[in-house]
Amino acid sequence: MVDLSKFQAGGRETCFHGRHIGAQIYAGLDGRNWRLQDYVARGGYGALKKILAKDGVAGNPGMTPEQVIAEVKLSALRGRGGAGFPTGLKWSFMPRMFPGAKYLVCNSDEGEPGTCKDRDILAYNPHIVIEGMAIAAYAMGIRVGYNYIHGEIFEVYERFEQALDEARAAGLLGEDILGSGFGFQLHAFHGFGAYICGEETALLESLEGKKGQPRFKPPFPASFGLYGKPTTINNTETFAAVPWIINHGGQAFLECGKPNNGGTKIFSVVGDVQRPGNYEVPLGTPFAELLELAGGVRGGALKAVIPGGSSAPVLPARIMMDLTMDYDAIAKAGSMLGSGAVIVMNDTRCMVKSLLRLSYFYQHESCGQCTPCREGTGWLWRMVDRIEHGRGRPEDLALLDSVADNIKGRTICALGDAAAMPVQAMLKHFRDEFVHHIEHQRCPVGALAHA
C-alpha cells in the first residue's frame, strides 16, 4: 500500500505551500482534493468541454484547433521546462495534416537540482495536466500521448495512473471524448531517474526503451520525434497552464504577468529560506516579495541566488533584490529563469564549495556522448575540487574559464552549457573567494560572515 499522506498539505515531505498570489494551478488545493470529482467541482474539464462544445452552453460553437492555438499564442505562455520557448509557436510547428501517427509528450522528468514543482502539480492536481494535454492534442490533431514521470517518484506515478483511470471512466479520455468524435489516448510512463532523460530527445529515446541519450538536432521532435514521428513535448507546468487560458482567454493570462511573460509561474524556493517550498506567483513579481512569501532568509543575510535551477548563472544579492521574477528581467541581469528553482544562499555559504557540489553533479550526469562535455565536466569538477581543498594554482582560474568556454556551444545538448555557465558566473561575481582559497589554502567565508 503506497502512503501518499506525505503529499497532504502540512506534511513534512511535501514541497507544497498554500501561499500563492493569483494562483491558477495551485488554487484551492489541500492535498486531499486531487480526485476527479474535486477537480470538476473547481470547474475542471470546463475548458475541454468548452472547446468541444460539450459545456451545455447554448449556442457555444466550440473552438477550432486554430482558435485554440491562437489563444495560447496570445497568452504569451512560455515553456516552463527551462528554455522558456513560446508554447503557441511550438504547437504551430506540428504538421497538423500529417497522415500518420503523431505524439504528444509531457516532460515530468524534473531532475534539475532545486526544482520540485512538477511532482507537486501531479500529486495535488493531476487532472489539470490531463485536461491541458487533451486540449493540446485537440489543437495539434494528436491522438496518443505519454507523460514521462521521473523514475524516483513512484507515488506520483501511481497517483497519475489513478487520475487517468478516473478520466477514462468519465469519458474524458479515450476514443470518442464526451461524444465529440475527438479521441485521445493518454498513458503514464515511469522514467529512469537520470537527469539527462529530461532533455527532450533523450526522453524520447528513453520512452522508446533505449538508453536515454540526446539526439543530434536537427531534425527536431516536431518533424522526427517519438518513433520517428512528429512529436510535441512540453513541460508539466506548461500543460497545467492551458485550461486556465481557455477558460479565461489568452489576454487575461497575458495580463496576469508581463508582456512576453504571460501568467503565473511556480517557483520552487529552496535553500536558506524559512519556508522552502513551491510558490505560485505572477511572472514579474519582485524577487523581494517572493522571498518574503517564503519567510525570508534563514541563518544569515542574503548573499546570492541561483534564480532558475542549478544550471542558471548565480546572481549576487544586490542584483537579485532589484529584480522581478520573469524571463526577460532575469536574462537581462545575466542569468535565466530556467525551471524556476530559486536557490537562496546566505552569507555563511562558501561559493567554492557550492560550485564544487554543482560541478560534481554535472560530471556525474553527463551521458558521455560528446568529448567536450564528457571530459570537460570532469576537468571542471577536479579543478574546483583542488581549489576547495587548498591545492589550487594561480593559473587555475583562467583555466576554469577556458575549459568552460570550450564546452559551451560545442555539445549535442545543453547539459554542456548547463555545466559551464555556473562556473563562469561564480568566477564573475565571487572571484575574490576563489583567489583567497588559492592564496591562503583556506576558506574566507566563515571569517567574513562572523567578522
Ligand SMILES: Cc1cc2nc3c(=O)[nH]c(=O)nc-3n(C[C@H](O)[C@H](O)[C@H](O)COP(=O)(O)O)c2cc1C
Ligand atoms: C540536461 C537537460 C535536462 C532537462 N530536464 C528537463 C526536465 O526535467 N523537465 C522539462 O520539462 N524540461 C527539461 N529540459 C528541457 C527540455 O529539453 C525541453 O526543452 C522541455 O521539456 C520543453 O518543454 P517546454 O517548452 O514546455 O518548456 C531539460 C533540458 C536539458 C538540456
Ligand code: SF4
Ligand atoms: S552535452 Fe553531455 S549530456 Fe549532452 S549529449 Fe553531450 S555528453 Fe551527453
